[in-house]
Amino acid sequence: MESKDNQGYSPTGEDNVTYTNVNKNRESIQINGIDREVYKPPLPQPTISKNTILKNVFVLSFGFLCLFTAFQSLTNLQTSINSEEGVGEKALSVLYAALVVSCMFIPPPMIGLLGCKWTVVVSMFTYIIYLAGNFYPSMAVMIVVSIIVGLGAAPLWSAKCAYLTELGVWYARYTDGNEDAAINRFFGFFFMTFQTSQIWGNLISSLVLANPNSQNETGNGNHSECGVNVCPGMSFDSLMNPEKKQLYTMKGIYCGFGVLAAIIVAIFLDNIRLEKEKEGKRKFSIKLAKETVKHFLRSTEQKLLVPLTLYSGVEQAFILATFTNSYVNCTLGVWNVGFVMICFGVVDAFCSFTFGRLVQWFGHIPFFFLAAVTHGSIQIALLYWVPNPDHIVLFYVFSGLWGMGDAVIQTQINALYGFLFSDNTEAAFANYRLWESIGFIITFAYGNFICTDLKLYICLGFLLVGMLGYTAVEIFHRKQSVHSVDVTK
Incomplete structure (x- = not known):
């Protein structure tokens, strides 16, 4: 810009x-x-060296890798291991509802008070509390710890986005490069590293939960009832549940990863101040909560990006809750959920890194188009596919292709927000987490009431409207650019 x-x-x-x-x-x-x-006043010079910038990108990415190796893999299993009375899905819905409240009130004052680094560290401890709460997954406990981690998630991600964006801007000044390209590259590396958490976390769950005496067992004996035919209240009679000892072992390992993440960030990440924060620290006020709303009301691009941001939450919730339960768990058994999601994580990580580098030559448009075609095709295929354990390769194909589309959605939306709203990153990324969280809430909320086929139709609807909104953003931004050029002639 x-x-x-x-x-x-x-x-x-x-x-x-x-x-x-x-x-x-x-x-x-x-x-x-x-x-x-x-x-012409010179731009402020970065306060850290170019190598230190790269080091901080690595440390932040590795810290999130450790944290979400635990958290993301455990959420993948919520609808499978905490299915009684719908505890898993209800807790996830509450989690993202708390995240919406957090997006509106917490990130700006918390980042202003603690800075990006210590906001990340403090927020990570809310995730550790959630991981520990899963040792006793009653409805009351899960609701409480879900609220806690929901409140901590918004400042965690807002601080991360603001921190990476600032590093990208500084790196571009060192190299005399394009800020958008630098931000894209850093977000691409971050999400490449972050998405490998799907590999390590799901590998842990599959190995720990595996039953050596039931290698040939599958989930539901009547496979025609799986896939789009799965509805609330259905039980998979032949599913062999893991023992409590196995579950406790897995959860203990995940808690260890959460603690390790907080330690790494606390020790090795540099504490930087955002340039606009140097004017003075902010105190908590109801006015700060209005920043997110004001940004939404004043920005045409933000309004147009809402449907696509909602879809980001809907599609992630679908792959985490519906695909893993209705297709994988129902057909193959819970111990195969991790293996299938590893494929999702590998492809997602590779594409996040690759697309993050290629976008500087091809722009955002081809990749968003790729994501729309890929996800749209998969969702249509899942409407007609009857899952069968004899065709196990298809589970990995669908999982991998979904990961490729998700890589575009995650990296490009984050980078697009950072590029379009670089002068107001905290409010912009608070909006991002707000609308993405609403997407999660909607999907988890209706999960206990409708069948899988209707969930797929809803997902397709969000995808279509989201891409129309993104197209409008590109047209609007290009018209603004042309108008700016005309003014200078």
Whole structure:
């Protein structure tokens, strides 16, 4: 995006201005046919070296890898191991409802008070509490720990996004490169590392929960009842549940990963201050909660991105709760959920890194189109596919292709928010987490009331409307760019 000076706004308040770069700090401009030289304030210099920037990107990514190796893999199993009375799905719905509240109130003042680094560390401890609460998965306990982690999730992700965006801006100044490309590259590396948590966490769950005496056992004896035919209240009679000892072992390992993540970030991540935070720290106020709403109301691009951001939550909730339970758990058994989701994680991680680098040459549009076609095709196929354990390769194909589409959705939406709203990243990313969380809430909320086929139709609907909104954003932004060029002529 162009600066105001390059968009034809005159620092002297006069019209008919033409700019010519002289050096980094001075510009030669033509005002009403008269050449004048004006001083251009230099951009603030980064407070850390280029190598330190790269180190911090790695440390932050590795910390999230450890944390979500535990958290994400445990949430993959909620609808399978905590299915009694719908505890797992209800707890997940409450979690994201708390996240919505957190998005509205907590991130700006918390980041202003603690800074990005310590906001991440403190928020990680809310995840550790959630992991520990799963040792006693009663409805009351799961609701409480879900609220806690929901409140901690918004500042965690907002701080992460603001931190990475700031590093991308600083790195671009060191290299005289494009800020959007640098931000894309950092988000691509982050999500490549982050998505491998699906590999390690699901590998742990599959190995720990595996029953060596039932290698040939599958989930539900009548496979025609699986897939789109799975409805609330159905039970998979032949499913062999893991023993409590196995579950406790798995949960203990996950708690260890959560603690390790907090330690890594606390020790090795540098504490930086966002440039706009240097004007002064903010105190908690109801006015701060309005920043998210104001950003939404004032930004046309933000309004248009809401459907696609909602879809980001809907599609993740579908693969985590519906696909794993209605297709994998029902047909193959709970111990195969992890193996199938490993494929999702591997493809997601590879594509996150690859697409993050390629976008600087091809732009966002081809990748969003790829995600729309991939996810749309899979959802249509799942409507007609009858899962069968004899066709086990198809479970991995669908999982991998979904991971490829998810890689685009996650990396490109994050990068797009950072690029479009670089002057107001906290409010923008709070909006991102808000609307994505609403997508999760909607999906988990109706999960206990409708069948799988209707869930797929809803997912397709969000995808279609979301892509229409994104297309409108591209058209709107291009018109703005053309208008800016015309102003300077």
